[in-house]
Amino acid sequence: MYSVAIDGPAGSGKSTIAKLLAKELNISYVDTGAMYRAIALKAKEENLDTEEKLKHALKSINIDFNEDRIFLDDVDVSDKIRTEEISKLASDISKLDFVREMLVSIQQNIASKKPVVMEGRDIGTVVLKDAKYKFFLTASIDSRVNRRYKQNLERGIKSDIEELREDIVKRDYNDTHRKNSPLVKASDAILIDNSNLNLEDNIELMLKYIRGE
Template sequence: MIHIAIDGPAGSGKSTVAKILSRKLNISYIDTGAMYRAVTLKLKDFDPKDFNRILSETSIDFIGQDIFLDGKNVSSEIRSEEISRLTSDFSKIDFIREKLVDLQRKIAEKKSCVMEGRDITTVVLPHAKYKFFLSAAPEVRAKRRYDQLLEKNMLADYNKILEDLKKRDENDMNRKNSPLKVGDDVTFIDSSDLNGEETADLIISKIGEGHV
């Protein structure tokens, strides 16, 4: 089996690149960020004291590249700006991370996959042979998110997106549990001047050349 682990901040192109790698290498794509977004969508309107019980009764599954929450396709719903803002806070909750990390590891045990998120190379799949950290300038990442929302005919404010993205970076890098960081044995890639196809091809070339 082959496991490719990819970490990086919001808007770095992780999802796009992982999908392309999945297609080119014919392996499964696991969007862990979507899993945290789905949990956020489920829990955001409930009292925190009920989170543990509700989460124990929640199912998350992937069919193709779509994510299903309790049997409902929520692939579009979890991409709203509200969910983007809230997900970082929910992901700090220990029992949420523990449940999803366990699920992610179990998925990887069963099949070859490319898995992306914020703690895949350091926590979820630290022993994966191929590990990458993607990043790009904040302004580039905010513009990518802005364009994505416009393509989906969703309201978007570039300055607000940039502000939220910087706050999320700060939260993700400084959280106590599984902070976003570049591991010592991880290959760093700046995708500021690369599109998804170019970044995926660069990763494939590094795998083929044995640079990781």
């Protein structure tokens, strides 16, 4: 049994690439960012505006995956968690130690039971430190902003390029400066700058490393 850990900043293509890579390898895909988004959605919908309220709510929360869809308390929230508002809230919530500790435990438990491709911001450094394969994806800020803009268009969401840029810059800062599990490249991770790579080339490059070609 083996795991593939993929880390990287917002807009580096982690989710799409991890999902396709898992399909190529015929193993499970786990989107850890979606877990934080699900908690952010719960906080918003239930007005959990203090740490104590959130802590209490997490005692009975149920987050599960089924065929690349994420379920929050048995409700499919895969589409509802993909708004910019939830993205920003998830970035803030991810800085809370008790949230990270709970989700890391869930993520490690999932990976202990089956081979997975898991992506996020602390997978290779914290969640799956012993993963057989580790990758750190990155791309220029312009590439990441354009990708996010196109993704939003595909979902029928109109975005302002400059607002997206400001949001990604802020998330980069939050992710790399938080005290608990900041975004850093694991020392044994393979760095891939995919600014000028399409999806197919990116995945093919990762498969070559995994297959030892």
